[in-house]
Amino acid sequence: MNLIEYPDREILAMKVANRLAGELKKCLMTHEFASFAVPGGTTPGPIFDMLSGTALEWERVHVMLTDERWVSERDERSNGALVRDRLMTGHAAAARFIPFFQPGMDAETGAAALAPTLDPELPLSLLVLGMGEDMHTASLFPGAEGVEAAMAGNAPNLCPVHVEGQEIARVTLPAHVLRGAMSTHVVIFGDAKRAALERAEGLPPEEAPIAAVLNSAEVHWAA
Numbered sequence: 001m002n003l004i005e006y007p008d009r010e011i012l013a014m015k016v017a018n019r020l021a022g023e024l025k026k027c028l029m030t031h032e033f034a035s036f037a038v039p040g041g042t043t044p045g046p047i048f049d050m051l052s053g054t055a056l057e058w059e060r061v062h063v064m065l066t067d068e069r070w071v072s073e074r075d076e077r078s079n080g081a082l083v084r085d086r087l088m089t090g091h092a093a094a095a096r097f098i099p100f101f102q103p104g105m106d107a108e109t110g111a112a113a114l115a116p117t118l119d120p121e122l123p124l125s126l127l128v129l130g131m132g133e134d135m136h137t138a139s140l141f142p143g144a145e146g147v148e149a150a151m152a153g154n155a156p157n158l159c160p161v162h163v164e165g166q167e168i169a170r171v172t173l174p175a176h177v178l179r180g181a182m183s184t185h186v187v188i189f190g191d192a193k194r195a196a197l198e199r200a201e202g203l204p205p206e207e208a209p210i211a212a213v214l215n216s217a218e219v220h221w222a223a
């Protein structure tokens with residue numbers, strides 16, 4: 001794991017956005033398109049704000065989430081709504097967004113229908129992940145229903161997950177898709193997540209799902 005510390009969250013957002021833009025441009029020099037997976041949650045908004053204002057060939061970028069809460073984009077809990085509002089705007093509005101939520105289907109049926117359509121997007125060109133204090137990443141929550149299947153090497157490209165105590169289902173990219181990305185960045189804020197990350201380094205991915213990607217990831221942290 002390569003951990004980079006920043007003096008504050010704003011500088012982190014600026015530097016990471018620059019870095020991601022540079023990697024997308026480089027990828028587009030040698031590939032027809034770049035597949036770019038991004039997290040939801042509270043952390044990536046400022047990075048999206050800065051990245052969306054960067055000029056690059058966004059029409060050749062395919063954006064998808066690392067995971068989605070199974071709600072429509074009109075629901076404030078939707079990760080897709082965050083991406084549409086904060087990333088798919090400005091220059092980045094030209095990118096193609098691959099939404100995961102399928103109206104009229106449950107998470108199981110929707111994930112099974114979408115999984116094969118992600119084949120042409122793999123391996124991911126560029127992956128950004130968040131992490132919770134419980135060491136979950138994407139929607140790979142320790143001990144949640146569906147996570148064991150999503151950690152398997154032969155898991156479909158999109159897996160349903162049910163987290164105890166959460167009323168809505170989720171879908172997530174499985175561990176092997178995350179691990180297969182050409183470039184991986186994890187973005188975390190605060191002392192509690194830093195401590196969780198350090199704990200995760202010594203744990204198996206079943207207990208600390210973020211551990212599944214740490215070998216190949218650059219981790220960006222600010223207090």
Ligand SMILES: O=C1O[C@H](COP(=O)(O)O)[C@@H](O)[C@H](O)[C@H]1O
Binds near residue numbers: 068069
């Ligand atoms: O539920 C989720 O949590 C993680 C971390 O979110 P944050 O609010 O602590 O930044 C996020 O990466 C994931 O995409 C999201 O669905």
